[in-house]
Amino acid sequence: MKTTYNNTSRSDKELFCKIVLLSTLTIGAFSNVKNKNTKVESIKISSAYSDRFGDFDKVHIPNKSPVIAKMISVLKPDFSSEKLNDVAEKIHQAFAKYKIEPQIVVAIIDTESDFNHEMVSSTGDLSMAQVNVEVWNKEFTRMNLDLIEAEKLKVDQAYSLEVMAQILHILKTRYEKKDRRWYARYHSKTKKHKHEYLSKLASRMKLLEKSRLVALQ
Numbered sequence: 001m002k003t004t005y006n007n008t009s010r011s012d013k014e015l016f017c018k019i020v021l022l023s024t025l026t027i028g029a030f031s032n033v034k035n036k037n038t039k040v041e042s043i044k045i046s047s048a049y050s051d052r053f054g055d056f057d058k059v060h061i062p063n064k065s066p067v068i069a070k071m072i073s074v075l076k077p078d079f080s081s082e083k084l085n086d087v088a089e090k091i092h093q094a095f096a097k098y099k100i101e102p103q104i105v106v107a108i109i110d111t112e113s114d115f116n117h118e119m120v121s122s123t124g125d126l127s128m129a130q131v132n133v134e135v136w137n138k139e140f141t142r143m144n145l146d147l148i149e150a151e152k153l154k155v156d157q158a159y160s161l162e163v164m165a166q167i168l169h170i171l172k173t174r175y176e177k178k179d180r181r182w183y184a185r186y187h188s189k190t191k192k193h194k195h196e197y198l199s200k201l202a203s204r205m206k207l208l209e210k211s212r213l214v215a216l217q
Contacts, residue, residue: 054206075115094161095161108186113128
């Protein structure tokens with residue numbers, strides 16, 4: 001989904017600094033963590049990347065609210081616990097019936113809107129999920145799906161995330177077998193724009209990966 005921000009998101013430099021800081025602070029931090037109810041696993045950085053964008057999008061992370069909240073907190077450390085838990089629960093509910101890794105969802109939302117539900121792009125993309133209603137309603141009409149309600153999208157976070165889940169499910173079903181990075185089509189089908197978008201997603205994925213919080217069971 002093509003996105004133009006009214007308020008510019010963090011710079012690439014800030015993302016890089018966060019990556020370096022997290023990498024330094026978290027080396028081995030979770031290596032021996034044990035708890036009755038919680039198991040934290042880390043992935044081996046040396047074997048994680050097969051290309052510049054990495055394989056973290058393929059790591060299985062359960063769609064659980066506490067896990068999603070912790071991932072959001074890595075990208076949004078200033079969010080209150082109440083806000084983290086609220087957004088995480090809505091993401092959990094919206095994607096419960098779809099097999100889409102939550103780290104992909106969190107990275108996309110952060111890239112698209114900086115988790116700002118009031119975001120409106122110059123091309124008319126709305127909500128935290130930055131949905132272009134005009135574009136997607138044409139596709140929904142073709143597929144005989146219920147049309148997206150623009151006004152509801154603006155005010156209802158849960159609804160916007162449900163629409164996002166539906167769109168990502170369509171893209172995954174349609175392109176996963178022939179496109180390793182199918183989820184980048186959420187932004188654009190154009191190769192150049194897709195590559196630029198993947199770079200932004202990769203920065204966020206690396207932050208999530210280096211937090212070492214890969215699985216919470």
